[in-house]
Amino acid sequence: PCSAPCTTRSLWKMYPLAVILVLVCSLQDSLQVNAAKLSSHAQQELALAEGAKSTNPWLALMARSWALAGTPDANKYSSLGGLEASIVKLAKNGNLDHPDPNMQNAINSIRALLQSMLSSINASNADAQTDLDEKGEAVRTCKAPTSNFSRPPITSQSVIDCRNAEEISFQEWQTCMALNGTCQGTSECCADVLQPHEYCNQVPALTYTFGSVCSSMTPNPTSTCSTSDVNTASAYFRQKMAEYQQTLRICEDSIASCPRRPGWVSCDSQEFVYKSNKTLCDNHQLEFESYYCSEAATFESAWENYTFCYNTKMAILSASESVEHASLPGRQSQYRAILRIECLLQVLETAAGDMNARLQQCIDARYDWSTDFPWITILFPSENETFPSLTNCSTPLWEPGIDAFASHFYQNNSLMEAHLPETGGCVARLSSHHCPIQRTVPSLLLMARSSSLSRSSSPRQI
Numbered sequence: 001p002c003s004a005p006c007t008t009r010s011l012w013k014m015y016p017l018a019v020i021l022v023l024v025c026s027l028q029d030s031l032q033v034n035a036a037k038l039s040s041h042a043q044q045e046l047a048l049a050e051g052a053k054s055t056n057p058w059l060a061l062m063a064r065s066w067a068l069a070g071t072p073d074a075n076k077y078s079s080l081g082g083l084e085a086s087i088v089k090l091a092k093n094g095n096l097d098h099p100d101p102n103m104q105n106a107i108n109s110i111r112a113l114l115q116s117m118l119s120s121i122n123a124s125n126a127d128a129q130t131d132l133d134e135k136g137e138a139v140r141t142c143k144a145p146t147s148n149f150s151r152p153p154i155t156s157q158s159v160i161d162c163r164n165a166e167e168i169s170f171q172e173w174q175t176c177m178a179l180n181g182t183c184q185g186t187s188e189c190c191a192d193v194l195q196p197h198e199y200c201n202q203v204p205a206l207t208y209t210f211g212s213v214c215s216s217m218t219p220n221p222t223s224t225c226s227t228s229d230v231n232t233a234s235a236y237f238r239q240k241m242a243e244y245q246q247t248l249r250i251c252e253d254s255i256a257s258c259p260r261r262p263g264w265v266s267c268d269s270q271e272f273v274y275k276s277n278k279t280l281c282d283n284h285q286l287e288f289e290s291y292y293c294s295e296a297a298t299f300e301s302a303w304e305n306y307t308f309c310y311n312t313k314m315a316i317l318s319a320s321e322s323v324e325h326a327s328l329p330g331r332q333s334q335y336r337a338i339l340r341i342e343c344l345l346q347v348l349e350t351a352a353g354d355m356n357a358r359l360q361q362c363i364d365a366r367y368d369w370s371t372d373f374p375w376i377t378i379l380f381p382s383e384n385e386t387f388p389s390l391t392n393c394s395t396p397l398w399e400p401g402i403d404a405f406a407s408h409f410y411q412n413n414s415l416m417e418a419h420l421p422e423t424g425g426c427v428a429r430l431s432s433h434h435c436p437i438q439r440t441v442p443s444l445l446l447m448a449r450s451s452s453l454s455r456s457s458s459p460r461q462i
Contacts, residue, residue, distance in 0.1 A: 058102040061086055065110045068117070076117075077330060080337035083110070084363075087344045091359055107345050114338050121331050121338075125376050128324050135317040136381025142309035144391040145302035152291040154284060156409040162284045163415035166277040173274045176267035183258035189251035193244045199255050286420055288409075289400035293426035296397040296435075300427075303393050303434035310390050314382075321380050328378050335376050336367045396438035399427040408441045 064083060071079045087110075183199075190200040343362035347355065369376055381387055398405055401424030410416045419425075427437055 056100065056102050057090055058100050058106040061090060062102075062106040062109045065106075065113050068113060073330065077333045077337060080334060080341065084337065084341050084344065087341065087348070088359055088363065091344065091348055091355065103348065107348060111342070111345055114342060117334070118338055121335055121376065125328075125331055125378070128327065129378055132317070132320055132324060132378065132381055135313070135320055136384075136387065139310065139313045139317055139381070140388060142306055142313060142388075144306050145299060145393075147299065147395040149295050149299075152288055154288050156288060159281070159284050159288050159416070160410060160413055162277070162281040163413065166274070166281045167415050169270070169274040169277045173267060173270035176270045179257055180267060182254060186251070186254050188254040191247045191251070193240060193247050194251060197251065199251065199258070282417065282420070285417055286422055289405075289420060289423035289426075292398045292400055292405075293423050296399075296427045297430055299395070299397065300430050300432050300434060304432045307390070307434065314390070317382060321382060324378050324380070328376075332369045332373075332376055335369070335373055339367055339372070340365055393435035396436045397427050399425070399437045399439075401425050402437075402439065404439050404441055408438075 061083075064086060068076065068079050068083065186199055189197045194200070340362055343365060344359065347358045347362060367373070398408075401419040406412055406416060406418065
């Protein structure tokens with residue numbers, strides 16, 4: 001239907017269906033051309049070989065060898081096998097005593113192609129080795145952190161000394177507070193014999209029983225008191241006076257430091273000193289412990305970066321090594337096939353002796369890459385005994401707020417704040433945990449400090 005001319009514009013006005021038909025036909029022609037261009041390599045090789053076969057078998061062989069140049073790497077080994085079989089067939093069927101002039105041309109052409117393929121294999125192998133070496137070196141650049149910790153800005157002993165000074169000011173404040181309680185009223189001044197007394201903070205009940213023996217203490221003829229009664233009364237009061245004097249001395253000793261009259265003893269200055277010392281020591285302890293929190297965070301971050309670096313670059317290397325593990329045997333197989341074909345070409349060039357035996361010898365040849373072409377190999381970086389493996393952190397980190405930290409640095413001094421909210425558990429709160437936490441005191445350090453433990457008082461309560 002497309003045999004008629006289809007280019008006249010007027011057809012659209014006269015025969016619109018015809019124009020549509022022309023466009024469809026043109027599209028069909030274009031698709032047929034593209035399909036022809038997309039024919040497979042096997043079809044091209046077959047067409048070339050068939051075309052040459054009609055003229056000369058050696059020219060056909062040469063044409064087949066040319067097709068090798070465009071063969072994908074995955075198919076080259078099988079294509080080389082086909083070329084090898086064709087050479088053997090021609091050698092066995094041809095008259096090599098009177099060689100065809102085209103044979104040498106074919107041999108020269110095939111040999112040049114083989115040399116080009118050998119160069120390509122060598123270059124590919126060298127490039128693969130370079131790529132792996134570079135990726136292996138990239139892994140080696142990932143270095144595990146070292147524990148080069150600096151010294152803390154203050155020493156643990158300075159923190160202990162500060163707490164000891166704080167304790168002294170605390171005890172002075174408590175002594176003042178105790179004195180204040182005493183001056184508000186003391187039991188020593190509440191003895192019955194002293195009552196009433198201004199420093200007694202109680203209301204004791206009087207227990208005197210004397211006074212009911214005589215109706216009158218004035219001697220007169222009608223008195224019912226005898227001389228013995230008077231003597232008894234006198235002795236009683238003398239004894240009471242002695243008791244009063246002794247009790248008064250005890251009372252006065254207990255209030256010796258009190259004001260001249262009962263009242264509040266001011267402990268403001270002692271309280272201010274103690275609280276100032278406590279704030280100072282809290283800051284000292286916080287500064288000391290913050291150093292270990294900061295060092296742990298920095299060290300953990302370095303280990304996180306190292307681990308990420310190693311795992312990422314090792315994954316890239318492993319992927320490339322897997323590709324080369326699959327590709328290397330193919331390159332070696334191609335190399336073996338090329339060596340066998342070269343052997344066959346040499347037999348063709350020197351037609352002497354038992355040709356069949358010599359051809360079979362080439363076919364049966366087995367090449368070992370380690371001795372015949374050791375350069376076609378790959379040294380895989382990860383298989384080298386010196387290649388670094390992923391290192392795990394073995395440096396324990398000190399954790400403020402736990403027993404091991406208090407024992408090692410503060411020698412279990414109970415004056416220390418056991419758990420500052422800013423630093424207590426700071427290592428456990430980190431986002432990564434590559435390094436262990438020091439949970440026991442090393443025995444050597446414990447023995448070295450056992451003879452110099454600081455004074456430790458009972459935990460104070462306010």
